[in-house]
Amino acid sequence: MTETAPRPTLEAVAARAGVSRATASRVVNGGDGVREPLVERVRQAVEELGYVPNQAARSLVTRRHDAVAVVIAEPETRVFADPFFALQLRGISKELTAHDNQLVLLLTEGRDDHARVARYLAGGHVDGALVFSLHLDDPLPGLIRGAGIPTVFGGRPDWHGGPEAAVYVDSDNRGGARAAVRHLAGLGRTRIAHITGPLDQTSAADRLQGFRDVRGDADPHLVAESDFTPGGGERAMRELLARRPDLDAVFAANDLAASGALRVLREQGRRVPEDVAVVGFDDMLPVAEGTDPPLTTVRQDIEEMGRIMARLLLRRLDPNATDDPPAGLVLPTTLVRRASA
């Protein structure tokens, strides 16, 4: 084990600045009542020595770490490949930084790592957690409940066990899907197909539910299960065209799947929107603007979702907050009209 340089102490700072330990402590811990020239000398000594206040000692008093964990129950490779997470993290990062809280992203390779993540959360390293758990059979939410720290979920979790309260932020997936399908119906389309997302995720299940709210009587052959990817969208579109060559509209559960569907429609000589109108979901740029033709889609503000998750958690952590924060927040979606429908 290699030795590391000893950490500079507050005493060393005081000595270098030529002030008492009490004065140095007051400056370092943000107290008042120290004359400006002395403050300046202490600051200079802090900088020269690379002094870092002992956070562990401070935490014993405040019981706060000023740190929030973000856990994404997906392999690290997916987290970096899907712009959805980057956008959400951007919102979270901005909000936490504005409140001088450290964003602690806990990465995993797979489900075998979730117990270790739960141990870290329970270990007194963070004040709370923001958790993205996408799959219904995921053990992580249960493990995190066991860790006993305040948690806000991204997306509505679907507990096996029943109605236990979970604090979450979600988009109005069901309402957005209804708006998409109503828009297609309003264009006079009567044979509207739906390419779903993976139905073990509440977002995909809710969008399918929205489709059914409007088209409850639709031929089951007009629904193809898929996986939120461009390749999956291609396969589903081929399947739908084989089953129902007379279809005249498609609502895809996200923009990436819609982009795959558009490719297959073009390849098979169907004009969009004349022969087949297409609507996506997300309004993830540059995907939605980059398709040919540009995509009519349901917009959700992903970065804002992240920001609101962080805000909700910080409010739960605030000992001075008097009102009870809401248990769930569902953000509105809006239809964005472009050329594809």
Added chain:
Amino acid sequence: MTETAPRPTLEAVAARAGVSRATASRVVNGGDGVREPLVERVRQAVEELGYVPNQAARSLVTRRHDAVAVVIAEPETRVFADPFFALQLRGISKELTAHDNQLVLLLTEGRDDHARVARYLAGGHVDGALVFSLHLDDPLPGLIRGAGIPTVFGGRPDWHGGPEAAVYVDSDNRGGARAAVRHLAGLGRTRIAHITGPLDQTSAADRLQGFRDVRGDADPHLVAESDFTPGGGERAMRELLARRPDLDAVFAANDLAASGALRVLREQGRRVPEDVAVVGFDDMLPVAEGTDPPLTTVRQDIEEMGRIMARLLLRRLDPNATDDPPAGLVLPTTLVRRASA
């Protein structure tokens, strides 16, 4: 402040399993000597109650958190936009996971956040840190030194202060650049230009040094400073063609800049490689294979760099390690020949 559910205790686990606290403790902490049926009952109770061992208490004994921080001194947006970091994190994540260590990624918005990162590192939340600090005037390395935890740097840091030892893993940037320029010279090219990276980063400075090792006598007009981006590569290429329209080869400091240079050459009617041969650096796929023509480039194994950084840190943290790990490791690079040179 909202109340959270109390954490299930080891006593509760023991009661539910119908065993003594000592037996439950032995199972949970991985000790031997408990009969299999009892082990099974304890495991089931742990699962049903969502029990998580008290890591804080355990850390007091082992003084280990089994967690390693990764700090990237770049804004969160860049971390997610540049595939370089994703590759390095993949290597780090695989290695840490294989040793049951938690990867703790500390994200920042900008330099104002670095003091907070240093406080977190000093606060007893991680055993060590892997740090990517790219810019020469970055205050982060000094702050981390102050935090007093074992640290391995990605890329050779360039201390202002002098020869203080830093443990780091780097690619052989200088040697790789020499190989690139020698390859161009070997093709008979005599007016070889260089598009640099941002020269406040050691990787870019080292590649320029490699270029100069071979072409020390080159006309200074054949060197254009740039920034590792496709847009920067375009601007630098235009500048070079305006200054030295007779140039017959370009070594770009990374593949992204080379892709920009190729666009400008095509636009100005220069054939590659007939009129101008081009070599990049990184062999970052799909960039290098996706250019027209495909790019001859210097390959560095970015994922492997991440893996080795993690391995080096874990060795420094291992109390049983007997040999002193190396202070710096420079990984070899190889020239990959494609159509552009």
